Amino acid sequence: MIDPDHSTTSWFLWIVGVAFLLGxxxxxxxxxxxxxxxxxxxLPTEQAFTVYLGRCLGGVALVLSAATFRAAPDPESHLESLEILLGSAAALLLVHVWGALRREQPWQENVELLMYATIVGYGGYLYAGLPGALL
Structure with missing residues (x-):
């Protein structure tokens, strides 16, 4: 389940996929x-919309995790999955930076900045080393 030609990228995808799935x-x-x-x-008094949005985001995150697991054994053949992962992580990084700058989120969300920055930085580095990568 680990690509011998791109073992670091395979491990990265498995670790990120499991952490994102469970966390x-x-x-x-x-x-x-x-x-x-x-x-x-x-939490707001009216919670139905909050639950709805949380479950919507959770559903998208489940699919993203599944795509990450599919790409992990052979990253070179699933560049689109890595691009979606990196694009999602970059968008979430921007959302968390914006929330931190406006002081609108709990400190735990500010700590997540490091996680998303790591995924974007290290993941982008690994992605750029794959044949056919757009970077």
Whole structure:
């Protein structure tokens, strides 16, 4: 399940995929309000829309995790999955930077900046080393 030609990229994808699946995708999809409380968010009185948005994001995150798992054994054949992962991580990095600058999010979300910056930086470096990469 690890590509011998691109073992570092394979390991990176497995680790990011599992961490994202367990740390974000499943909790957001199944128990978004509990996840939000654990991350220090104050919850609104009207919660139906919050639950809806959390589950929507969780559903997208589940699919992103599945694509990451599909790409991990053979990253060179699944460049689009890496591009989507890196694009998603870059978008989430911007969202978290914006929230941090405006002081609108709990400190736990500010810590996630490091995770998204690592995924974008190191993942981009690994992606650029694959034949056919756009970078």
């Amino acid at each position: 974000s995708a499943v909790p957001l999809f199944l128990v978004p309000l509990k996840w939000g409380r654990a991350f220090g968010w104050r």
